[in-house]
């Protein structure tokens with residue numbers, strides 16, 4: 598790597614990395630040296646984001662920096678883990694100070710809010726792409742997993758899923774919305790919130806959990822497959838936000854948007870009946886909605902029913918998962 602690229606690492610990354618007591622040696626050597634607190638397990642997850650595929654190459658760099666970290670923190674949230682460290686693999690076509698400044702504002706803005714330290718990475722020249730790996734802590738045996746759902750468990754989702762997917766349709770000019778709603782939907786797409794507090798509160802309460810990146814139906818299906826169970830969702834219990842309702846008016850179309858829209862990074866989780874009270878006690882302090890949307894069943898497959906008992910069809914493609 599050239600001298601200017603070392604200067605780039607110092608200026609943009611080493612200088613801004615947070616200090617944490619468990620970082621024995623951070624950016625600048627061949628490896629970082631990190632101390633996992635005794636009695637904790639390490640939870641590790643990586644996401645790769647490719648320009649032109651996961652985000653538009655000309656997208657706002659601050660939004661890219663935020664989202665690259667947020668989607669990883671969301672994976673830790675889904676396991677109930679507490680974030681600690683992050684590494685960053687960055688490929689950029691050129692050293693563009695404005696782009697890097699914007700990226701770092703988004704990335705470190707979020708990292709600082711969650712006390713996450715950047716401890717290393719790799720920087721190369723090439724088509725714009727990012728790999729972010731997060732490391733967090735969980736108590737052994739207590740992490741939220743996908744394989745613990747049992748028949749009779751209730752199914753919940755945080756927040757208002759479906760909004761980010763509509764935000765993407767707006768960007769692609771496949772949809773129009775009133776200006777105020779459009780602003781909310783776009784923000785949900787570009788500035789997702791990882792539900793870290795919620796994930797940690799669900800330890801000892803939820804029997805299974807996943808974060809919603811590919812759409813609520815598809816991600817819930819991962820819980821169903823891993824747990825070898827099925828599920829019945831109630832269309833009229835799906836949380837409809839004001840922005841979603843202002844953009845999509847038909848009730849069935851709203852349900853489809855909520856179940857199939859991706860990029861929300863909400864948590865979908867299951868709770869056994871005897872722990873429902875514990876859930877409501879904890880959810881009272883959350884800064885987002887927590888909606889019961891259905892129940893786990895013995896019979897495999899996922900269905901969604903309207904109030905009159907008729908089945909909601911989600912259309913082509915992904916819906917095969919539903920109709921098993």
Ligand code: ADP
Nearest residue numbers: 606610624625626627685687716717718719720
């Ligand atoms: P090496 O050649 O030994 O792999 P590099 O020259 O790639 O090391 O990187 C030098 C130091 O800078 C290392 O500590 C590495 O972790 C860190 N680093 C490189 N790129 C980044 C980045 N994008 N973010 C954070 N740290 C980085």
Ligand code: MG
Nearest residue numbers: 625626627628
């Ligand atoms: Mg080396």
